[in-house]
Amino acid sequence: MTNSRSTEPHDLVRKELAENPGGILESTASQHGLSLQDTVECLPAAMWKRISGAHFIDVMQDISQWGSVTIISHTRDAILEFEGPLPTGSMGHGFYNLSGGSALSGHLRADNCKAIVFLRRPFMGKDTASVQFFNADGEAMFKIFVGRDETKRLKADQVEKFSQLEGRFPAAGSMH
Secondary structure, three states, rough: OOOHHHOOOHHHHHHHHHOOOOOHHHHHHHHHHHOOHHHOOEEEEEEEEEEHHHHHHHHHHOOOOOOOOEEEEEEOOOEEEOOOOOOOEEEEOOOEEEEOOOOOEEEEOOHOOOEEEEEEEEEEEEEEEEEEEEEOOOEEEEEEOEOOOOOOOHHHHHHHHHHHHHOOOOOOOOOO
């Protein structure tokens, strides 16, 4: 006799996300005891592509040429959002250092990025496209979303740049 409680959490999440891919993925991950990356990878396969985190610098430098994007850091304690251009950066002292001259600055541990996921999915009734950076634990370092125009639609030029960037890299094998 099969007990529904013994069902693999990944299977439950896959079923849940197939029916409703537009929920808050961090909540789904927490509810089922999965990492965010595992949860993202339970979405229908047509919605995402994972590449190696070794492409971190190339991806960041490309996105810095897109114009205004939305950068999100979502933890248990805060959801921080920044809208504006991603500054260019360079490696130094073990960090990818975002260049000055922007409202956004900081120092990112590029070597901690083990996977990058290009994700297209609905959220709160709207299409989204994001590049999500994951550490070795499968938790999000941060996410960068394609910007929206004055009518709240995804910026067509950025969607094209997103697709071109995604196509530059081969899909990576399973990280977990």
